[in-house]
Amino acid sequence: MRRRLLALSVVLALVFVGVACGDDSDSNKADTTSTTQSTAAKDTLEGEIVVSAAASLTEAFDEIAKDFETAHPGVEVSPDYGPSSGLSDDILAGKPSDIFASADQTNMQKLVDGKAVDAGAPKVFARNRPEMAVPKGNPGGVKGLADFAKSDLDIGLCAADVPCGKFARQVLDQAGITPSVDTNEVDVKSLLGKIESNDLDLGMVYHTDVVAAGDQVEGIEIPDDQNVIAVYPIAALKDSKNQDVAEAFAAYVASPAAQSVLEKFGFLPPS
Amino acid sequence: MTTPLPVRVLAAVGFAFVLLPFLGLLQRTPWSQLPSLVTRPDVRQALRLSILTSLAAMFLAIVLGVPLAWVLARTHIPGRSVARAIVTLPMVLPPVVGGAALLFALGRNGLVGQYLDDWFDIRLPFTTVAVVLAQTFVSMPFLVVTVEAALRSTDVRYEQAAATLGAGRWTTFRRVTLPSVAPSVLAGAVLCWARALGEFGATISFAGNLEGRTETVPLAIYIELQRDRDAAIAMSLVLVVISLVVLVALRDRWYRVQG
Amino acid sequence: MKSGALRASVQLSRSTFTLDVDIAVAAGETVAVVGPNGAGKSTLLSIVAGLLVPEAGRIEIAGVAVDDVAAGIHVPPERRAVGLVFQDHLLFPHLSALENVAFGLRSRGVPKPEARQRAAVWLERLGVAHRAGARPRSLSGGEAQRVALARSLAIEPDVLLLDEPLSALDVETRDRVRSELRTHLAGFAGPRVVVTHDPVEAMVLADRMVVLEGGRVSHDGTPAELTRHPRTHYVARFVGLNLYCGQASGSTLDVDGGGRIVAAPDEPVEGQAAATVRPQAVSLHLQRPEGTPRNVWPGRVVGVDATGERVRVEVESEPPVIAEITPAALADLRLASGDEVWVSIKATDVHLEPA
Numbered sequence: 072m073r074r075r076l077l078a079l080s081v082v083l084a085l086v087f088v089g090v091a092c093g094d095d096s097d098s099n100k101a102d103t104t105s106t107t108q109s110t111a112a113k114d115t116l117e118g119e120i121v122v123s124a125a126a127s128l129t130e131a132f133d134e135i136a137k138d139f140e141t142a143h144p145g146v147e148v149s150p151d152y153g154p155s156s157g158l159s160d161d162i163l164a165g166k167p168s169d170i171f172a173s174a175d176q177t178n179m180q181k182l183v184d185g186k187a188v189d190a191g192a193p194k195v196f197a198r199n200r201p202e203m204a205v206p207k208g209n210p211g212g213v214k215g216l217a218d219f220a221k222s223d224l225d226i227g228l229c230a231a232d233v234p235c236g237k238f239a240r241q242v243l244d245q246a247g248i249t250p251s252v253d254t255n256e257v258d259v260k261s262l263l264g265k266i267e268s269n270d271l272d273l274g275m276v277y278h279t280d281v282v283a284a285g286d287q288v289e290g291i292e293i294p295d296d297q298n299v300i301a302v303y304p305i306a307a308l309k310d311s312k313n314q315d316v317a318e319a320f321a322a323y324v325a326s327p328a329a330q331s332v333l334e335k336f337g338f339l340p341p342s
Numbered sequence: 343m344t345t346p347l348p349v350r351v352l353a354a355v356g357f358a359f360v361l362l363p364f365l366g367l368l369q370r371t372p373w374s375q376l377p378s379l380v381t382r383p384d385v386r387q388a389l390r391l392s393i394l395t396s397l398a399a400m401f402l403a404i405v406l407g408v409p410l411a412w413v414l415a416r417t418h419i420p421g422r423s424v425a426r427a428i429v430t431l432p433m434v435l436p437p438v439v440g441g442a443a444l445l446f447a448l449g450r451n452g453l454v455g456q457y458l459d460d461w462f463d464i465r466l467p468f469t470t471v472a473v474v475l476a477q478t479f480v481s482m483p484f485l486v487v488t489v490e491a492a493l494r495s496t497d498v499r500y501e502q503a504a505a506t507l508g509a510g511r512w513t514t515f516r517r518v519t520l521p522s523v524a525p526s527v528l529a530g531a532v533l534c535w536a537r538a539l540g541e542f543g544a545t546i547s548f549a550g551n552l553e554g555r556t557e558t559v560p561l562a563i564y565i566e567l568q569r570d571r572d573a574a575i576a577m578s579l580v581l582v583v584i585s586l587v588v589l590v591a592l593r594d595r596w597y598r599v600q601g
Numbered sequence: 602m603k604s605g606a607l608r609a610s611v612q613l614s615r616s617t618f619t620l621d622v623d624i625a626v627a628a629g630e631t632v633a634v635v636g637p638n639g640a641g642k643s644t645l646l647s648i649v650a651g652l653l654v655p656e657a658g659r660i661e662i663a664g665v666a667v668d669d670v671a672a673g674i675h676v677p678p679e680r681r682a683v684g685l686v687f688q689d690h691l692l693f694p695h696l697s698a699l700e701n702v703a704f705g706l707r708s709r710g711v712p713k714p715e716a717r718q719r720a721a722v723w724l725e726r727l728g729v730a731h732r733a734g735a736r737p738r739s740l741s742g743g744e745a746q747r748v749a750l751a752r753s754l755a756i757e758p759d760v761l762l763l764d765e766p767l768s769a770l771d772v773e774t775r776d777r778v779r780s781e782l783r784t785h786l787a788g789f790a791g792p793r794v795v796v797t798h799d800p801v802e803a804m805v806l807a808d809r810m811v812v813l814e815g816g817r818v819s820h821d822g823t824p825a826e827l828t829r830h831p832r833t834h835y836v837a838r839f840v841g842l843n844l845y846c847g848q849a850s851g852s853t854l855d856v857d858g859g860g861r862i863v864a865a866p867d868e869p870v871e872g873q874a875a876a877t878v879r880p881q882a883v884s885l886h887l888q889r890p891e892g893t894p895r896n897v898w899p900g901r902v903v904g905v906d907a908t909g910e911r912v913r914v915e916v917e918s919e920p921p922v923i924a925e926i927t928p929a930a931l932a933d934l935r936l937a938s939g940d941e942v943w944v945s946i947k948a949t950d951v952h953l954e955p956a
Contacts, residue, residue: 154568156568157568225450225465225467225468227550230551230565230568231569232565232568232569233568252552253468253550253552254468254549254550254551254552254556255550255551255552255553255557255565256546256550256551257546257551257561257564257565261546261547264442265445265550268445268446268449268451269450269451270445270449270450270451270467497691499687499691500691500693502647502650502652502678503685503687503691503693504693504704504708505651505652505677505678505679506650506651506652506678506679506683506684506685506753507679507704507705507708507752507753507756508679508680508705508708508709508756509679509704509705509708510679510708513708514679517693517704517708518693521693521695521696522693522694522695524695
């Protein structure tokens with residue numbers, strides 16, 4: 072019982088910090104409200120939740136999950152990372168999960184349409200900028216999006232059906248550029264691997280991927296007017312057996328503490 | 343001799359273990375859409391590329407692998423057992439690692455690749471040639487191992503007989519040694535071809551993935567699994583049927599030759 | 602076809618023996634190389650054919666050195682004109698009989714049509730033309746032997762070597778093929794060397810016999826000389842004689858290793874001597890024989906071997922003896938291994954001479 076009380080006071084302290092830091096923004100105010108609501112039920116905040124999250128969130132969510140567990144000692148978070156499309160398919164097929172963090176609206180909408188998520192539940196918690204990725208030193212002399220059409224460069228994208236392939240094509244389509252692609256990699260990691268090893272001159276990935284890739288990969292910004300910024304929505308699932316914890320986690324992701332973690336990994340704030 | 347019961351039971355379990363996944367595949371096959379799926383242009387393209395590259399890989403493996411097997415079986419060069427181990431390494435190496443290693447060696451910054459690029463303006467990665475090389479790398483050990491075993495068990499006195507009849511080493515190799523291991527070369531080539539046809543990991547990491555150029559059936563299946571499961575299953579089925587037909591036809595022939 | 606002598610004086614160490622041989626074979630002469638297993642017979646053939654390189658020595662064919670260790674000469678097998686017929690023929694299984702015979706000619710650059718034509722002539726000459734298209738697997742033993750001989754003769758070698766040419770054949774065909782082989786060998790003008798372990802084969806085919814024991818020549822002479830004066834147990838056994846070495850005194854020989862043999866008292870011998878007894882002169886009895894034989898001793902049958910018309914019975918006794926009896930006698934005695942027998946030999950059948 073004593074330990075419970077201790078836990079409670081830690082949680083309350085965190086919540087108040089959150090309120091104090093976050094009340095200058097409308098969206099944050101809304102989120103802190105929900106945080107407060109869930110912590111009101113703090114006595115029941117225990118158990119395990121499975122967080123199905125887009126693979127691009129891996130590093131950030133590992134840290135956020137750990138922080139969340141520290142804040143709620145009775146809670147255990149099991150992340151399940153994968154491509155958003157695969158995760159949403161699995162959830163609709165009945166794979167047990169409590170919360171879904173998608174790298175796009177489409178897959179979240181799939182869950183809403185599939186009645187796995189309430190229509191009002193999804194909240195955008197982060198955004199991500201597509202960026203041109205080149206090997207250290209930019210051996211291909213890449214300057215802008217137009218370089219994607221150069222056939223003498225070794226250019227890679229992700230396959231059209233994986234998220235990093237979708238947004239890259241969206242950006243290029245919008246700019247009216249037909250890329251001279253040499254390989255459609257199966258995922259962002261293998262694409263970055265080939266840029267990192269200087270086997271490709273140019274690829275397009277998220278800014279977060281460039282941050283994660285380390286100093287062998289350089290990012291070249293795509294001007295906002297040519298770019299298609301990705302939004303990351305999160306929502307607790309209706310079938311969750313741990314609704315309280317799931318909602319608390321969703322709310323925590325919007326908290327300033329979690330946001331600063333996301334920022335560290337290169338994500339942009341929700342707006 | 344009748345088969346002892348335990349052997350029969352275990353054999354049945356073993357067979358079922360292999361067969362079951364294929365039944366699973368059949369059960370999930372979208373039969374009604376099958377004709378339209380397998381005749382889709384992109385599927386046909388991947389099939390064509392797969393058959394072409396796997397045959398090229400088999401050919402390359404024969405041309406390089408048979409002499410290699412001969413040297414391993416017949417010569418007494420120092421470090422031969424180490425050489426033999428190295429030749430079979432691709433069998434144990436995860437193919438993805440094999441592909442990455444090929445990239446380190448033949449990529450444009452690779453050990454050898456940088457000179458190919460600088461001196462001859464040849465870039466292998468992301469080309470159809472890279473697919474063939476990746477497949478050959480992974481599948482050649484199957485041929486080498488089979489042919490080497492055959493060469494070891496052949497009677498060298500036939501080669502001595504050829505020598506006394508005036509045949510030089512090359513003539514002897516071509517007209518005596520090679521024909522005597524022909525059934526094993528065929529068997530090894532079939533294994534090698536089958537392995538090349540199913541190659542995924544080394545291909546994707548060395549040759550990349552581009553429709554019409556480097557996207558073989560296994561790569562297309564992997565990509566399709568994320569988009570259109572039915573198409574992926576349909577392609578898998580085609581792969582299974584082609585392989586089955588060839589294996590049944592050639593393995594049978596091989597056993598006939600052996601017996 | 603050149604004709605000239607083969608001279609070989611070579612040494613080579615193997616795991617179980619060291620070959621150290623000096624032989625010469627004249628053109629048109631057939632030499633049978635005989636000897637126990639592992640004596641170096643096949644090794645000698647391999648060296649002459651060029652398949653093994655001697656450690657020391659020189660081989661000369663028709664006056665030209667094909668091996669001369671001191672001079673650093675080693676002509677590889679494919680460039681020396683030596684025809685070698687292997688024990689189990691070693692016909693290439695994937696080629697027809699005709700293609701097998703044409704193989705050597707093709708390897709020597711003869712165009713295909715001509716090589717096949719000449720090969721057909723050789724098959725004809727050896728009486729197997731009708732099997733030209735057959736694969737070796739479907740040839741009978743005799744046919745395969747003739748095709749193998751044709752294959753070696755077709756390259757018109759300077760020397761012809763045959764390694765146990767008849768051993769792959771069954772007993773019935775062996776007799777017929779043996780006399781055929783004799784005719785074919787006679788048609789070859791160069792030196793001929795036949796390795797064999799079969800006495801009959803050696804006697805029928807060879808003008809001269811060279812006995813190899815433990816890598817060395819222990820005997821070199823005509824079959825008649827060998828039969829008359831076998832100098833080792835192996836030779837005596839090989840030519841079918843019982844040989845006893847020991848100390849003689851008058852007409853009595855005390856055999857080394859036990860036992861005593863008495864010869865007819867016409868030519869007394871003193872000191873080191875050898876006695877020979879033809880196996881046909883040895884009689885076997887179930888009871889101790891009555892009567893005159895001077896040599897009578899008991900023993901135990903350790904082997905009964907029916908070869909052709911005669912039955913060879915090996916008796917363990919002091920001294921040991923091999924008897925050759927008729928099948929009828931065998932049927933009377935009902936001998937089998939392990940049976941106790943009495944051996945008797947007339948003194949007049951013992952040939953004693955100083956050794």
